[in-house]
Amino acid sequence: MTARLETALTRLAGVRHPVVQTGMGWVAGPRLVAATAEAGGLGILASATMTYPELEAAIAETRRRTSRPFGVNLRADAVDADERGDLLIREGVRVASFALAPRRELIGKLKDAGVLVVPSVGAVRHAEKVASWGADAVVVQGGEGGGHTGGVATTLLLPSVVDAVDIPVIAAGGFFDGRGLAAALAYGAAGVAMGTRFLLTRESTVPEAVKREYLARGLTGTVVTTRVDGLPHRVLRTDLVDRLERSGPVRGLVSAVASAARFRRLTGLSWSAMIREGLAMRHGRDLSWAQVIMAANTPMLLRAGLVEGRTDAGVLAAGQVVGVIDDLPTVAEVIAGVVEQATETIQRMGGLAMADR
Numbered sequence: 562m563t564a565r566l567e568t569a570l571t572r573l574a575g576v577r578h579p580v581v582q583t584g585m586g587w588v589a590g591p592r593l594v595a596a597t598a599e600a601g602g603l604g605i606l607a608s609a610t611m612t613y614p615e616l617e618a619a620i621a622e623t624r625r626r627t628s629r630p631f632g633v634n635l636r637a638d639a640v641d642a643d644e645r646g647d648l649l650i651r652e653g654v655r656v657a658s659f660a661l662a663p664r665r666e667l668i669g670k671l672k673d674a675g676v677l678v679v680p681s682v683g684a685v686r687h688a689e690k691v692a693s694w695g696a697d698a699v700v701v702q703g704g705e706g707g708g709h710t711g712g713v714a715t716t717l718l719l720p721s722v723v724d725a726v727d728i729p730v731i732a733a734g735g736f737f738d739g740r741g742l743a744a745a746l747a748y749g750a751a752g753v754a755m756g757t758r759f760l761l762t763r764e765s766t767v768p769e770a771v772k773r774e775y776l777a778r779g780l781t782g783t784v785v786t787t788r789v790d791g792l793p794h795r796v797l798r799t800d801l802v803d804r805l806e807r808s809g810p811v812r813g814l815v816s817a818v819a820s821a822a823r824f825r826r827l828t829g830l831s832w833s834a835m836i837r838e839g840l841a842m843r844h845g846r847d848l849s850w851a852q853v854i855m856a857a858n859t860p861m862l863l864r865a866g867l868v869e870g871r872t873d874a875g876v877l878a879a880g881q882v883v884g885v886i887d888d889l890p891t892v893a894e895v896i897a898g899v900v901e902q903a904t905e906t907i908q909r910m911g912g913l914a915m916a917d918r
Contacts (some may be wrong), residue, residue: 563578564900565578571752576598576602579753580602580896581733581752582594582892584607584632584660585760585878587867588765591622596891598631600895601900604631604632609636609660609860631656632658632677633654634658635657650671650676658680659679662691665695668691668695672695679699683710683711683713684718685721685722689726698729698730701715701718704718705880705882708795709792714735720748732748733756760775768867768870772889775797778879788808790859797878801876
């Protein structure tokens, strides 16, 4: 039997291991989430790229695949965030995670219904804010992480947040094995969250050709670009990304408008609903309308790569750990390997002793 590391995260979420599979858009569906839950970790469904009916169906399918706890990642700025929160409450979903800080009122409603609220943060002040609003835990992502990211390394951001809040802190950005879990625990974290490592598993629905594209990359195989949606976004270096980097603002804006139209057709959202989401996205953030429109690029470009397998026309979000991953194990093998290696590392470190002076 796999060793067990009990932490504040495992006690809080009711999972066996302090390992979280992040809610990656177009990737974290029922198959991957259920496999994570069955292996003892906390799997998170990605709902930002799902319509409301699709989310209902995904939760139901995950329930059919596993009876263990799992979570759903919600967009805090979505126009139907409250309705999706109500769905989680009705379905008894254990965890609601957020990429942006949810409103204090939504945190309260979810907590009152017994749903754990776990926002992701990239700065100490954000962690302090959501902790003061009642969040149950936070995921702290350093600059090494894939997708939208900040500029502070996990090794500096993590201990800063651990020192600033008194709720469990989950470390993300740069984790892929048990040594990383042991290091995160040493910093005071309650567990680790991994995205790229879970994307590169057998249960991941990403096309095999795309997985091979990831596996071929080295440590310098990613780049942080603002050309995808106007915000810092860590992705694989590809010909498309190089073209986006060279494109001017007008060309990027025209492409974004076209992407918005495709996204509207795919999701069934009306233009008025998309405008409302744009207004919500701008609220409290220093974003131009051009950046808001460019944000439509994200779901469509990610879908082209991660669902359709079009590496020539899609964007592939990736953490820097892609450069040290060279295999496609099962989810169960990933989690068991991480926990066993972490346990061995902790035991080995415990055997070290300072020599008497």
